[in-house]
Amino acid sequence: MIVIKVSDFEHLIGSKVFKNKPETCPHCYSKSMKDVELLGAYNGPLLWECDHCSIQLLRFSKETTNKHLGKLKDLHFDLEELDSICEGLPN
Numbered sequence: 001m002i003v004i005k006v007s008d009f010e011h012l013i014g015s016k017v018f019k020n021k022p023e024t025c026p027h028c029y030s031k032s033m034k035d036v037e038l039l040g041a042y043n044g045p046l047l048w049e050c051d052h053c054s055i056q057l058l059r060f061s062k063e064t065t066n067k068h069l070g071k072l073k074d075l076h077f078d079l080e081e082l083d084s085i086c087e088g089l090p091n
């Protein structure tokens with residue numbers, strides 16, 4: 001699982017939505033696309049990320065992604081607590 005900061009959201013490439021994980025990265029054509037799950041934001045992959053060039057792609061529209069990320073902002077000040085929750089989860 002990868003956790004990105006809400007501020008990283010601005011570095012997402014474009015506003016094109018990839019409903020399913022692309023087999024190849026549209027930027028560098030690497031086949032190492034991986035799921036990005038954000039604990040507390042959405043139960044499942046919220047973004048796709050290229051393992052090679054680290055570009056992140058939208059799975060949902062920006063509006064929907066923002067809405068899910070908005071839930072994270074509430075948790076923003078409880079990061080230490082969140083860490084201890086993470087440790088308790090099965091990997």
Ligand SMILES: [Zn+2]
Pocket residue numbers: 025026027028029030050051052053054055
């Ligand atoms: Zn790439």
